[in-house]
Amino acid sequence: LQTKLPKVGTTIFTRMSAMAAEHNAINLSQGFPDFEAPLGLREALARATMEGHNQYAPMAGLPALREQLAHQLQLTRGVSVNPDTEITVVPGATEGIYCAVMACVKPGDEVIVLDPCYDSYEPSIELAGGVAIHVPLGNDGFSPDWQKIRDAVTPRTRMIMVNTPHNPTGSTFTPADMDELQALAEEHDLLVSSDEVYEHLIYDGRQHCSVLQWEGLRQRSFAHYSFGKTFSVTGWKTGYCVAPPALTAEMRKVHQFVAFVAVTPVQQAIADFLAAEPGYPQTLASFYQAKRDLFYNALADSRFKITPSGGTYFQLLDYSAITDTPDYELCEQWTRDVGVASIPISIFSEQPQAQHYLRFCFAKSDEVLLQAAEILCKI
Ligand code: PMP
Numbered sequence: 001l002q003t004k005l006p007k008v009g010t011t012i013f014t015r016m017s018a019m020a021a022e023h024n025a026i027n028l029s030q031g032f033p034d035f036e037a038p039l040g041l042r043e044a045l046a047r048a049t050m051e052g053h054n055q056y057a058p059m060a061g062l063p064a065l066r067e068q069l070a071h072q073l074q075l076t077r078g079v080s081v082n083p084d085t086e087i088t089v090v091p092g093a094t095e096g097i098y099c100a101v102m103a104c105v106k107p108g109d110e111v112i113v114l115d116p117c118y119d120s121y122e123p124s125i126e127l128a129g130g131v132a133i134h135v136p137l138g139n140d141g142f143s144p145d146w147q148k149i150r151d152a153v154t155p156r157t158r159m160i161m162v163n164t165p166h167n168p169t170g171s172t173f174t175p176a177d178m179d180e181l182q183a184l185a186e187e188h189d190l191l192v193s194s195d196e197v198y199e200h201l202i203y204d205g206r207q208h209c210s211v212l213q214w215e216g217l218r219q220r221s222f223a224h225y226s227f228g229k230t231f232s233v234t235g236w237k238t239g240y241c242v243a244p245p246a247l248t249a250e251m252r253k254v255h256q257f258v259a260f261v262a263v264t265p266v267q268q269a270i271a272d273f274l275a276a277e278p279g280y281p282q283t284l285a286s287f288y289q290a291k292r293d294l295f296y297n298a299l300a301d302s303r304f305k306i307t308p309s310g311g312t313y314f315q316l317l318d319y320s321a322i323t324d325t326p327d328y329e330l331c332e333q334w335t336r337d338v339g340v341a342s343i344p345i346s347i348f349s350e351q352p353q354a355q356h357y358l359r360f361c362f363a364k365s366d367e368v369l370l371q372a373a374e375i376l377c378k379i
C-alpha cells in the first residue's frame, strides 16, 4: 500500500497516555481534565437524551445551540455573527480544522504553519495535496516573528494557520500580532485558520485576541472552537467553526461528507447549559490560573526554568539545567522511571530548535499537581 501520510504514526498523545497507564505514572501528557464537568451540564445531557434529542441534527448544528453561540460571541468578543450562515457545529475542532483546510487548499498550494504547531495541521494540509511551510515561532517566548513569516510567503501561499492561546507553549497573540496578521493576509490575499480552542484559558489579565474582532481578518478567516476545553468534556468531541458565509458554505460542503453532523444530545445539552449559565466560560480563566500558580509555586525548589504559561492548560518546563537528553527520550524515561508523563514539544516542529522543553498539563486536581511537583522537585 502506498501510504498517503508517510511521516505519520500514532499521535504522541495516544502513545504517552498509554505509556503513563502502563507504568502507572501521573499522566500530565495528553491534555484533558481529571475532574468532572459542571453537574448542570451533565444533567442537561441526561435530560436531552431522555427527552428524545437522539436523531440527526441539521447538518450545520442545532439552531438553539448556534443561537447561544452567537450570543456568547457578542458577550465575550463584542462581535455579531449570523448563527445560520456563519456558525457550523462540528464533532470536535479537529474535524472543523480538517474540513476548512480540505475545502480551501488545492494540490500544490502552500500553507504557512508556525512551529511548534498542533499535530493535526500538517496531515490535514497534506491530505488536501497542499504543502506545509514551517516557520518557527521566535526564541523569546514563542511569539510570532512577522519578518520570517513574511519571508515565507510566495505566490502559491493560500492560507496561514495560527493558534492563540498556543498549544504547546502557552504563548498568546497581542493586538499588535493581530494587526500584523491582518496586514499580511490582506496584502497577499491569504485565508486564515485561527485555532482558538483555548480562548477562555488566558491569564494575568491578558485578553484573548480573536480573528473575529479584526474586520479584515474576519472576512477571510475560519475561527475554530472546542467545547471539550470550555466545558471540560474532551470526550464529547464537539466544537464549532465561525467563518463568513461564503467560506462557511465551502467548509460545510466537506463537513457534510466527513461527519455530516455533530452529536445531537450533546448539542442540546450545551445549548441548555449556556442558556442557564451564560457566564460560565468566563469563570475558567481564574480557575485555571489558580491551578497554574499552584503547579508553578510547587516547583519553586526544582531545577527547572519556568516562565508561567500565558494561556492554555499547559506549562512548559525547561530542563536544560538538568540534562541534555532529547525531549522525546526524556519524556519516556521519566514516565518509566520517575512516574510523571509529559509531552515532548520537538514533535510539533519540522526542525526543532529547542529540544529542552517538556509540556505538562495542569488541568488536574490540586492533589495530583502537588504530587507531580513533589516528584519533579527531586529530579
Ligand atoms: N487545537 C488545539 C490547539 C488543541 O489543543 C486541540 C486539543 N484537543 C484541538 C485543536 C482539538 O480539539 P477537539 O478535541 O475539539 O477536536
Ligand code: GLN
Pocket: 011, 013, 014, 029, 030, 031, 032, 167
Ligand atoms: N489537544 C490535546 C493535547 O494537546 C490532545 C488531543 C488528542 O489527544 N488528540 O494534549
